[in-house]
Amino acid sequence: MTSLLHRRLALASPDVQHEVLGRLPLARDFDEALDRVGQWPLRSEEIKIFQINVGKLCNQTCRHCHVDAGPDRREVMTRETMGWCLEALEKTTIPTVDITGGAPELNPHFRWLVSECRALGRHVIDRCNLTVLELASQRELPAFLADHEVEVVCSLPHYRAPNTDRQRGEGVYEKSIAALRQLNALGYGQGSPSLRLVLVTNPVGAYLPGSQASLEAEWKRELWRIHQIRFDALYCITNMPISRYLEWLIESGNLEGYMERLVTAFNPAAVNGLMCRNTISIGWDGQLYDCDFNQMLDLHVSPGAPAHIRDFQAAALQGRPIIVGRHCFGCTAGAGSSCGGVTSPS
Amino acid sequence: MANHYYSDEDLARFPEIGKNVPDLAAKFFDWYSAVFADGALSAREKSIIALAVAHAVQCPYCIDAYSRDALEKGADLDQMTEAVHVAAAIRGGASLVHGLQMRGHALKLGM
Numbered sequence: 041m042t043s044l045l046h047r048r049l050a051l052a053s054p055d056v057q058h059e060v061l062g063r064l065p066l067a068r069d070f071d072e073a074l075d076r077v078g079q080w081p082l083r084s085e086e087i088k089i090f091q092i093n094v095g096k097l098c099n100q101t102c103r104h105c106h107v108d109a110g111p112d113r114r115e116v117m118t119r120e121t122m123g124w125c126l127e128a129l130e131k132t133t134i135p136t137v138d139i140t141g142g143a144p145e146l147n148p149h150f151r152w153l154v155s156e157c158r159a160l161g162r163h164v165i166d167r168c169n170l171t172v173l174e175l176a177s178q179r180e181l182p183a184f185l186a187d188h189e190v191e192v193v194c195s196l197p198h199y200r201a202p203n204t205d206r207q208r209g210e211g212v213y214e215k216s217i218a219a220l221r222q223l224n225a226l227g228y229g230q231g232s233p234s235l236r237l238v239l240v241t242n243p244v245g246a247y248l249p250g251s252q253a254s255l256e257a258e259w260k261r262e263l264w265r266i267h268q269i270r271f272d273a274l275y276c277i278t279n280m281p282i283s284r285y286l287e288w289l290i291e292s293g294n295l296e297g298y299m300e301r302l303v304t305a306f307n308p309a310a311v312n313g314l315m316c317r318n319t320i321s322i323g324w325d326g327q328l329y330d331c332d333f334n335q336m337l338d339l340h341v342s343p344g345a346p347a348h349i350r351d352f353q354a355a356a357l358q359g360r361p362i363i364v365g366r367h368c369f370g371c372t373a374g375a376g377s378s379c380g381g382v383t384s385p386s
Numbered sequence: 387m388a389n390h391y392y393s394d395e396d397l398a399r400f401p402e403i404g405k406n407v408p409d410l411a412a413k414f415f416d417w418y419s420a421v422f423a424d425g426a427l428s429a430r431e432k433s434i435i436a437l438a439v440a441h442a443v444q445c446p447y448c449i450d451a452y453s454r455d456a457l458e459k460g461a462d463l464d465q466m467t468e469a470v471h472v473a474a475a476i477r478g479g480a481s482l483v484h485g486l487q488m489r490g491h492a493l494k495l496g497m
Contacts, residue, residue: 198460198462199460200462200464202462202463202464203462203463241460243457243458244457244462245457247454247457247458248458249458250429250430250458250459250460251424251429251459253424254424254428254429254430254459254460255430255459255460257424257428258428258430258460259460
């Protein structure tokens with residue numbers, strides 16, 4: 041499999057994705073759903089998470105990827121843009137820098153960015169696909185992450201091989217387990233807040249994730265039983281109807297049913313914890329967005345707010361109206377979903 | 387009115403069973419959701435038991451509901467297929483073990 045862009049498919053275009061979602065006969069749009077529970081317009085609050093997407097280059101081509109990332113993508117953040125990110129960060133007290141991609145570690149300036157963010161005293165999260173840690177070129181990466189006390193949030197759709205490989209590619213499970221062993225050996229996943237290891241599971245199909253607490257207990261028991269692997273927490277993230285997951289929904293005939301399920305499962309209690317309310321998302325080219333999903337759909341922050349990281353002002357971004365679309369139902373379905381797992385109080 | 391006995395739309399309409407006798411339906415649905423909460427057995431284990439029972443009682447609604455539910459609870463297709471084999475084994479074994487009754491009758495009647 042290659043990216044939608046590499047295959048020159050119309051669906052690679054955010055406009056086409058909007059059109060596909062827009063013509064579905066849904067009971068209501070997202071703004072109407074918010075309005076019905078008194079939450080419209082949705083506004084941002086104080087920024088607590090500075091999420092940098094350092095590029096679309098990845099060593100994997102997962103079937104559900106909302107970024108349309110892969111080895112054939114060449115968009116990566118330059119050191120100059122990272123410098124603007126650091127300048128912006130320095131002007132604030134935003135506590136957490138969340139670095140994502142693609143495989144963020146494949147950006148040639150990744151380690152420099154991490155070091156600088158840590159030097160500013162910020163907590164750093166690396167959204168890691170695990171297999172990148174097994175690449176010959178990244179042999180020293182696990183030790184680097186541990187030395188810099190980077191929280192590793194990594195993808196493992198299932199604690200057994202079949203579902204993991206079906207979503208992420210043949211052989212991914214085995215490499216992921218090897219990478220988790222490396223991280224455990226460095227002290228990750230043993231309960232230390234400075235070496236926090238979080239697993240992320242996305243459903244391998246057109247259904248919602250189950251209870252995060254229940255799955256976490258199951259994942260912990262089974263990964264220990266099968267592989268003697270430990271980790272600190274499990275995040276359940278709903279698949280968003282964007283890019284390659286959207287492609288799969290269309291091809292498998294699941295699109296309408298999945299979207300209906302997301303709309304039916306709209307949970308008002310999940311709205312307050314939506315990540316767009318306390319996150320600023322920075323694209324590989326420095327453009328600003330409300331979240332990584334909006335970034336992939338080319339939905340920039342509200343007009344009037346600073347549009348590029350060069351012009352970043354935390355105060356000017358606070359209270360901005362969040363740009364929403366039908367894809368947002370993915371974050372409010374069931375227990376809610378965000379880069380930090382469920383969003384509703386259990 | 388549908389011209390067939392089973393309609394997949396009826397699954398989502400299950401709560402309508404409470405329209406005429408709401409008190410009993412409420413008791414059933416409360417108890418039902420309590421049954422499937424994490425307990426000594428995990429929610430996933432309970433979902434897989436439900437899936438196996440759904441096959442044993444051959445309820446298409448339950449098979450539909452618990453195929454999805456088991457996936458959502460973190461089961462994979464290997465585990466779900468093994469559960470169906472458990473149901474099939476019990477059904478098959480139940481038939482076969484009655485063969486001892488047959489043999490008892492036959493041996494008593496025979497010479």
